[in-house]
Amino acid sequence: MSILINRDTKVICQGITGKVGQFHTKGCLEYGSKMVGGVTPGRGGEQVLGLPVFDTVRDAVKQTGANATMIFVPPAGAADAILEAADAGIQVIIAITEGVPVLDMARAYKIVKQTGSVLIGPNCPGVITPEECKIGIMPGFIHKKGPVGLLSRSGTLTYEAAWQLTNLGLGQSTCVGLGGDPIVGTSQIELLAMFEKDPATEAIMMIGEIGGSAEEEAAAYIKEHVTKPVAAFIAGSAAPPGKRMGHAGAIISGGKGTAAEKFAALEAAGIETARSPADMGAAIQRAIAKKK
């Protein structure tokens, strides 16, 4: 078991005819993901990497039975692509695109939530269930199947965490990059609930960063609802207020959203924390030992 995606997930790529979309579709195919096609309006009937290209997501779903999508559509059309996927009944929508206007996401979020589809991202590395299915841009070889559920707001830092886990012999059930934008499709709390319910997940590693109050909300949720061991790291202790650190969401504003506040909230909820990014793997080991 796992969350969101597994060996049976049928995946399409929206934006498959673009250079980036094609490159990563190839990577997913090589990892063993069941890629079944792609969508680019006006390019229906063509083939990319031996996969059929469709004009609409609706056509792709009808022809292939796809139930997940990986979106590389450029920022101006990304929110529309998300809504098209939701409208076509795609259950898991993973939007990799970086630079989507935030008000477009405000609009898309509201509509997607009404359809019951799960949206991950935008501006995220994707989702991987090791040794079964990879939908996204993460390197596959750093992952290993196992008991730790990993959720994170960033990209390469997630790789760092997965690699630390793998080197400690701790495989992962599913790793999810939530995305670095102010409005993303799925919250930490929603993912924590999925991991708590998943029998394959025995412990949860949460990686947050400065900005907003999502980690504080997640800490309160974990205290009340999560029985599995949880460890956490927050990136951005050294970041000054008022400066945006790459991600649109990673900004300390009005003195709120600092790493110190987030660490304090996590520790107050009894969550094992890593104060150093080099300590993420060890922190989950401590969390597991503590629960035993």
Added chain:
Amino acid sequence: MKIHEYQGKEIFRRSGVAVPQGFVANTPQEAAEAFKKLGGPIAVVKSQIHAGGRGKGTLKEIPTQRGVQLVKSAEEAAKVAEALLGNTLVTIQTGEEGKKVNQVLVEAGCNIDRELYLGIVVDRSAKGPVFMVSPEGGMNIEEVAEHTPDRIFYEKFDVDTGLLGYQARKLATLLGIKGKSIGTAEKFFRALAKMFVTYDCSMVEINPLVVTKEGDLLALDAKVTFDDNAGFRHPDLAELRDMSEEEPAEVRAAESGLSYVKLSGNIGCLVNGAGLAMSTMDIIKLHGGFPANFLDVGGGANVEQVTEAFRILLADKNVKAVLVNIFGGIMRCTTIAGAVIEAYKQVGFNVPLVVRLEGTEVAEGRRMLAESGVDIIAAEGLTDAAKKVVAAAG
């Protein structure tokens, strides 16, 4: 993208949000003419810089001169403009170095009855834009939030429907607005919400928003920030950008597709990915060092980008050592190793360089660095890298 107060007020005016009459002045003469054109007994001369706290801020060159001043004649307007223009204003938001005043806004005075606070931000929990209002206008809203959080009221609004009438009236009454002014406030707030969406703003702040003795609402200040990601929808807004307000190194980095933020420490960092870049700063600090910058080279950096990144890092005279921290995913370690070697040769390094590589094709990448003859301190793992670069920086 941030813009100046006078530019924000022009957009307010166009959007039906009431602002006092005013003119921007580049010279003392223009300030005097502006005073005459306004025709009133008083006016306010306001420094135009991209930072708040101007009223309490003072000039570096003339410590008695504040950034905003009430004037009672054209001569006085010219005199104040003369003092402000070309000098450096230091406020709580500018840092010690301050910001140069290139323009002033000369604005009509008004009969203030009450000062309120109004802000609109995109809130990540609410998943959309949210009004924030407080009767405690004119104050630092961060202090209000800390000491009397119950004096700030929030109202989320829908991007498609805008702020609804009842929502606007609710906000008005929470602010203690009464009688006829409730209708005025309703129009004001709804126009502002519409403007926020129309222009793809990410933040709008009016502090203070005043209720005049005549019962009108006026935006005495205007802080407007646009969502850079929506710039493609608003080509006309690009001309509002004031490059002199931006850190030159950050502009240069952005042009090369790099995300760079200058900080005050002495260890330069070059990292792929925003989260890892932040964490690299964190671990440097944890081991007693001080990062000189945040720098994310992104997912697919090439030789040109890495070379440019090194140039930007080394142009900062504070930098005493550089740490390259790459977790190769899509970017192969061999690519980055090749780029580091090439850039090292081109740029001419004069400080120690610590490199930590991990991920795709790491063994080959490390071997390339070791055999390159380039003077690199190789590190294994994050902790080792941080310790080595802190030691190297002295």
